[in-house]
Amino acid sequence: METDSGRMESSVWLGNKRHRALLSGWRFSWTELDKKNRDKNTISLPVSEVVAVMEGQVEIQPQKKVKDTDRDFTLFYVKRSNTGSGKAPLWSLGRSQFCCPSRDLRDQWVTQLRIALKTHCPSRPHRLLVFINPYGGKKKGKQIYHSTVAPLFELAGISSHVVVTERANQARDHILKKDLTGFDGVVCVGGDGMFSELLHGVIGRTQQEAGVSEHDPCVMLQPCDLHIGIIPAGSTDCVCFATVGVNDPVTSALHIIIGDSQPLDVCSVHHHSTLVRYSVSLVGYGFYGDVLAESERRRWMGPLRYDYSGFLVYLCNRSYQGIVQYLPADSQITSPRDNSRCLSGCRVCSESTERLFPRSESSSSLYSRQLGQYSIESEGEWLSVEGRFRCVSLTCMSSSCPRSPKGLSPSAHLADGTGDLILVRNTNPLGFLTYLHRHTNTQDQFDLPFVEVHRVKAVRFSFPPSEEADDEDGPKESRNIPAGIPGDPEMLSDAGDVESGRLGSQQCLAEKRREQGMKEKGRKKRDYLCGLCSSKRSATSVWNCDGEILPYSEILCRVHGQLVHLFARGIEEDTVSRKYHEGSRNCQGRCILHN
């Protein structure tokens, strides 16, 4: 046995196999030894990925039971499993049970490992405020939290205060108004809408405390310290998927436990001089706005509502007139078509931190620099595109999700202070289908003649004056999407009966009245369906802002670099198979590296 500060080495047993355990600085490893004391397999992991060290033999699933044998300790840690080539690994809880030659040695191991945890993991959360949306996604939020997440938090020594929401915006209001002393982070169990509530609460509270006006699009918003965790239990789970690489509650719970930190760009959306909302994934007009509006009345369908509504809206074949102005980002640094991917430890994002928060500048000069950048100097740099669009989308991140594993903009960065503006001009139905379909395969969705993409710092959307005059829907600020859409079987069944003339001419009066009533009903429905699909009557769409319909059409969006932090680390490469090959070159025996 050998110990000195930060280093400890001894013989241990795992089952009936002798091993050499080694704690050296920020790594802990154990190597199986053969009968001649030669190294066989090594498992090595960074201390930062140790979840807990417990005395005795400890199980956590299915039931936590402790057998306190005095020479044993149990190590829980992050274990990765491959999900297929190119996909991020899933994380699960690894468990290894060590038996030491003496109780004294066992106690030393437990002490040293816990000291290493404190030293190398200073930013782990101890107390969390958890909000569960019981109605999100497949309505499994409570079950996911209590059966999967809570036992992991408990094991890691995290105490949590749980609020099961009873209404929309309860989580946001709680964060804005209640005392949050002692909490190291806030966590939502739900979908992107639930995340958005936490986002608004955290940003709003931080600005209130800093005395910053959120309404001014030129202001430098105060970056938020309180971390946000997401346990995916929603319909799209885009924010989780795009920042972790999978939508898996265990993986996300482990990222929270080990205190991972991922900065995230946020877009503020303004109408005239008022803040409307914040967004991290999608600010989308046209197709995505129509899909959202259509899907809201089909919430009962659960996550499938988006597929169904997407299909119906596609059949509508609509496009919208608009003027899109944008402030381009520095094209020397990156481009949305450079085929890069923002992965864990992304260099572009790390270098952006320096650019966004230069250490040498005082906060006041930083504020005026930002003001200058947006209000005066930049005016001349705005570019403008006018036309008919199938969709206009702005995203601060790739917006990958299970429906679209590459996302809306596969090379977008999570924390570079820019967003990607995607303009899909009007095209024929097959062209638009090709565009949509490319979100689901490896083909480049930007390599189409009617699509353009720009890396931007800000975007404005307005209507051409002539279009405003043409609009029969009244002011652009208040257009409501009518409920219902062509192709809706509910709607077409009655209308179909009337059209087909199935009701005969020898009917009694009552029948005739009924027929007339149905005709009237059918006519109304047909008019209504035609109205929805006709580009003349409904000249405008709505904005989908991370799953919320915006009440305004003319908006200004500005990207705020690294405004919030998530308990995540960005998308990991498929390290399991790669590390196996690298590791085996460096070890005498089989070498499995975890990091």
Ligand SMILES: CCCCCCCCCCCCC/C=C/[C@@H](O)[C@H](COP(=O)(O)O)NC(=O)CCCCC
């Ligand atoms: C022929 C196949 C077509 C497939 C097209 C796939 C395109 C998918 C892009 C998805 C981008 C998602 C951006 C995220 C949006 C969410 O914030 C929002 C709300 O989510 P939630 O709170 O979980 O309900 N989701 C949507 O707006 C759904 C868009 C789906 C469009 C088909």
Ligand SMILES: Nc1ncnc2c1ncn2[C@@H]1O[C@H](COP(=O)(O)OP(=O)(O)O)[C@@H](O)[C@H]1O
């Ligand atoms: N208890 C509740 N009752 C009704 N709506 C809620 C409740 N809690 C949260 N919400 C709202 O439900 C919306 C959808 O929630 P989310 O968790 O994103 O599920 P989904 O991904 O299925 O849309 C969010 O906008 C959120 O504000």
Ligand SMILES: [Ca+2]
């Ligand atoms: Ca970005």
